[in-house]
Amino acid sequence: MRKTVLSAIVAVSENQVIGVDNDLPWRLSNDLKWFKKTTMGKPxxxxxxxxxxxxxxxxxxxxxxxxxxxxFTAEGAIVTHSLESAFEIGNEIAEQMKTDEVVVIGGAEIFRLCLDQLDRIYLTRVHATIDGDTFFPEFDPEKWHEISKEFHSKSEKDMFDHSFIVLERKQAH
Ligand SMILES: NC(=O)c1ccc[n+]([C@@H]2O[C@H](COP(=O)([O-])OP(=O)(O)OC[C@H]3O[C@@H](n4cnc5c(N)ncnc54)[C@H](OP(=O)(O)O)[C@@H]3O)[C@@H](O)[C@H]2O)c1
Known part of the structure; x- marks a missing residue:
């Protein structure tokens, strides 16, 4: 079977914050568009x-x-009880959706569980120091290649400067 790429997508402040009060700590319209484009058509x-x-x-x-x-039930979503079963289901759905990628979208607990298994991270660096209660886990930058980086300035619809960074794991695991 074709290998599915396992990715994560996350927006992270300079001090590793990703959330506050079970919400995002910022409004970044540009990042929402990037999120939509990156995840569309994928599990x-x-x-x-x-x-x-x-x-x-x-x-x-x-x-x-x-x-x-x-x-727990969620209309319009598939509910499962472990990361492993989520990956299995994700791989099956990826095949049905004719994509080679499964994307983990968070939050911190799930990023922490899956970090060692990721092939790719779509990391939006939010260029600000934020008060928050949820953090992206520590990861070793030495293990990742930066494939691309794109800077965007803050604007009326984007509270902070931010950069879209794509990281790929250096060696097979
Ligand atoms: N900046 C970003 O890119 C971004 C992305 C996503 C989320 N966020 C933010 O992150 C925050 C939410 O993150 P979070 O870490 O609090 O929660 P989370 O990771 O979204 O969800 C945690 C829940 O997942 C379930 N879970 C965790 N480990 C499990 C396991 N081993 N087996 C089965 N189920 C497991 C549990 O659900 P039950 O309690 O139901 O058992 C747990 O309460 C929010 O503020 C959100 O806005 C930010």
Whole structure:
């Protein structure tokens, strides 16, 4: 079977913050467009809290939600109870959607669980120091190649300067 690329997409402040009060700590319209473009047509894996922070399942993508709660249901999403089963389901859906990529969209607990297995990270660096309660896990930059980096200035719809960075893992694992 074709190998599926396992990616994560995240927006992170200079001090590693990704969230506050189960929401994003900023408004960055440009990043939402980048998120949409990068995830469209792909299966996306997320923790239950991130799912609940969204207005609902994201159109054009298949949402896979991880929870320990055996009674949890989410209309329009697939619910599962471990990272491994989320990957299995993600691979099957990727094949059905004719894509070679499964994208983990957060939050911190799920990023922490999957970091060692990721092939690619779409990292939006938000050029600001933010007060938050949820952080991206420490990772070793030596293990990653920077494939691309694109700077964007703050604007009326974007609270902070930010850079879209694509990282790929250096060696096969
Ligand atoms: N900046 C960004 O790019 C970005 C991206 C995504 C999210 N966020 C932010 O991050 C925050 C949410 O992140 P979070 O870390 O609090 O929560 P999360 O990772 O979205 O979800 C955590 C939940 O996932 C389930 N879970 C975790 N580990 C599990 C395991 N091993 N097996 C089964 N289920 C497991 C549990 O659900 P149950 O409690 O139901 O069992 C747990 O409460 C929000 O502020 C959100 O806005 C930011």
């Amino acid at each position: 996306i894996i997320m923790g239950r809290k991130t799912f609940e922070s969204l207005p609902g399942p994201l159109p054009g993508r298949t949402s896979i939600v991880i929870t320990r709660d055996p009674g």
